[in-house]
Amino acid sequence: MSPPARTQPKAARFRLDRLLASLGYGSRAQIALFLRAGRVTLDGVALHDPAQRIEASEAVFARLDIDGEPADPPPGMAVALNKPTGVTCSRKEAGKLVYDLLPDRFRLREPPLSTVGRLDKETSGLLLLTDDGALLHRLISPKSKIEKRYRARLARPLRGDEADIFASGALMLEGEVKPLLPARFEALGAKEAYVSVSEGRYHQVRRMFAALGNHVEALARDRIGAFALPPDLAEGASLILRAHELEARVRG
Structure with missing residues (x-):
């Protein structure tokens, strides 16, 4: 007799206002106003209830739009950035920061986006960021030898x-x-x-x-690793990825 098929664990469900606030779209009060104005839709249907619970999964977020644009990914997000010179890999130092090159809401995400290693101010090129702490440590660990x-x-x-x-x-x-x-x-x-x-x-x-x-x-x-800077990614531009996609591309 063959063993029963494994079922995939269900993604956690969160209040809509809490989830969107954690992605940096605003405070929960601001999210409630977005919802009342019909600015958030799922499969083209406006969502109005801040207390509605939805899955924080890729499948659901692929169907979720805010102001007519696809919603940012839920936690487990990564970013590839083509860093220009003169920009610092920091959150608080004086001068222009890498976070200034990203949408403002990315600064407010929880968990936060952190750089996977650093580039000094006068070095340009490929910089990776992720909100997946375990992935970040795997990629920067000396044991990985990337x-x-x-x-x-x-x-x-x-x-x-x-x-x-x-x-x-x-x-x-x-x-x-x-x-x-x-x-x-x-x-x-x-x-x-x-x-x-x-x-x-x-x-x-x-x-x-x-x-x-x-x-x-x-x-x-x-x-x-095996992740090359995309030739069509202009200086200062970024590419949004999922954390598992980033790791696969780095490890090849």
């Missing part, structure tokens, strides 16, 4: 021995006592190269070239 690839433009011509030195596992950075893990190097021209690292030390790629007497003039990350 490579990040950077394109570096240099002030001086390459020496020719960078690939061997970076791959050696013996390169020391100034002020540190532990050598770097092996890194991959690919020359793209006399003053340009790809560097792929599986660590996340402070200003690592810049300091690697500095250790060889060179200076990085421009640095951009174009890949995290």
